[in-house]
Amino acid sequence: MEFTHLGRTGLTVSRLCLGTMNFGPQTEEPVAHAIMDTAHEQGINFFDTANGYGGAERRGWTEEILGRWFASGGGRRERTVLATKVYGDMGSWPNEGKLSALNIRRALDASLKRLQTDYVDLYQFHHVDRATPWEEIWQAVEVAVAQGKILYAGSSNFAGWHLAQAQAAAAKRNLLGLVSEQSLYNLMVRDIELEVIPAAEHYGLGIIPWSPLQGGLLGGVVRKTNEGVRRLEGRSAASLEEHREQLTAYEELADELGHEPGDLALAWLLHRPAVTAPIIGPRIPEQLDGALRAVDIILDEATLDRLDEIFPGRKTAPEDYAW
Template identity: 70%
Template sequence: MEYTHLGRTGLTVSRLCLGTMNFGPHTEEADAHRLMDTAHERGLNFFDTANSYGRDSDGNFQGRTEEIIGRWFAQGGGRRERTVLATKAYANASDWPNDGKLSALAIRRAVEASLRRLQTDHIDLYQMHHIDRATPWEEIWQAMEVLVAQGKIIYVGSSNFAGWHIAQAQDAARSRHFLGLVSEQSLYNLLDRTVELEVIPALQHYGLGLIPWSPLRGGLLGGVLRKEREGTRGRSGQGHTAALLAKHRDRIQAYEDFADELGTDPADLALAWLLSRPAVTAPIIGPRTAAHLDTAIAALDLRLDQKTLDRLDELFPGHQPAPEDYAW
């Protein structure tokens, strides 16, 4: 396993982050526990979750995924101590006022509930799942400072922020002599490269680590057309993902053909490309089995030369930093 620091911090994390969003809805608890044990055996120490993961079939908030992780921690054996635990807050736990978003009261309630479900006394990386435009940064940072002082959280991160939100947050934190954000979790993959315009330049400027989510774009970059021919295509054949495949089918076929030329798996190629990108700390992977986990780990050994990177840019054009991308 390879390790790196999370942004400008001294915190050491694995270069792949275990995503847990499937725990509960698609991965049974016993299987999730085995998968987390296997992740530790393979050297992954960075796990990501959220208080909103594990909703029931009607979409009701349950926090089930955090509970599954909490019962795994409760088994002992150094499971909690060996894990850099990241979770998130923002989603509404109910339709009652102050039961969601990022007011100081909502943050306090959310962190206490997550700590109970996770059966731990602290969260290593506490992330804001979305920007809250109604709450001033002074209030948010005051709430986070209290949690740090109480030892309930150690670092603060963002998720799905725009570049100017990151700048706002860091400016407000600096005025309070507070560390501020240390990471941003964004949608980033070969098909979705919008963050290259302003988010990644902001991360580089402020020293934040980038934790890309959906690195395989719901399976579209994981050999979906080959699986379609083999009859093994899974959830990538449903809903929005199916519409994306119809739109980009020729491009994805060319991508899979290129992976074949290189003698590598399309999923490995997509992860290796992300690992080569500026500011990227650890893509979030969502394996359902130990075999899927081992496949993702194999991407760490794949080094892409400039010719390969150029070809990927031809297949999936990216962005220059703004404003050069759209102006002189």
């Protein structure tokens, strides 16, 4: 496994981040524990979760699964850089969601209890809260840091100007501010190249891409559907038909290079500016084994150019749409 720093921090994390959203609803707890053990064995020390994971009827379930894994000992918590999130509604009563100082305090304490730990390494705002001023958010973070409950703060699903706004407010308080941004980013969806990635590079934030395979479309879906291995319905089927020509060309390139399509998609992200670690979210152990191959793939400029031809990217704004 390769390691890097998370953004401008001194925190060392693996180049792959283990996403746990499937744990509980789709992956039974013993299997989830086995996946996490394997991740540690393979050098993955960066785990991502959220307080709302577990499904609408059982929010917090995923954190509970991680908590019981940590509680089983063996240095599991100590060897893990743990990231969780706050924002989504955890109940129907007022102040059970968003980023008010009150909810941040309560949600953090609830996450710590479920996770069976006394601190979170990276506490992420799952979405921008347009109703709460940054002065209030950073005050709550400052208190939590002073209490030793969190070490770093990150964002998720922020626009570039939101990152600038957050960092300006943090600077007024002499705080470190955001150290990471978790965004939708993959070969097919490259919108954050307009402003989010340039902002992240400017402020020293590490990009943590989610959905690196675009819901499985970059994981060899054309071949799998042709062979009857996978069947798509609804929006996924429509998306496949819309992008079939691109995806076919992409899978042919992967075959030419001798890589699995999913490995190639992850490797491409590892070559992108500011990217710290794409999130892999295995439902079964075999999916984790496959993702690990991506770290060892080196893509030359000719291959990167061919990928850009198949899936055109975005220029930095404003040059993308103006002179």
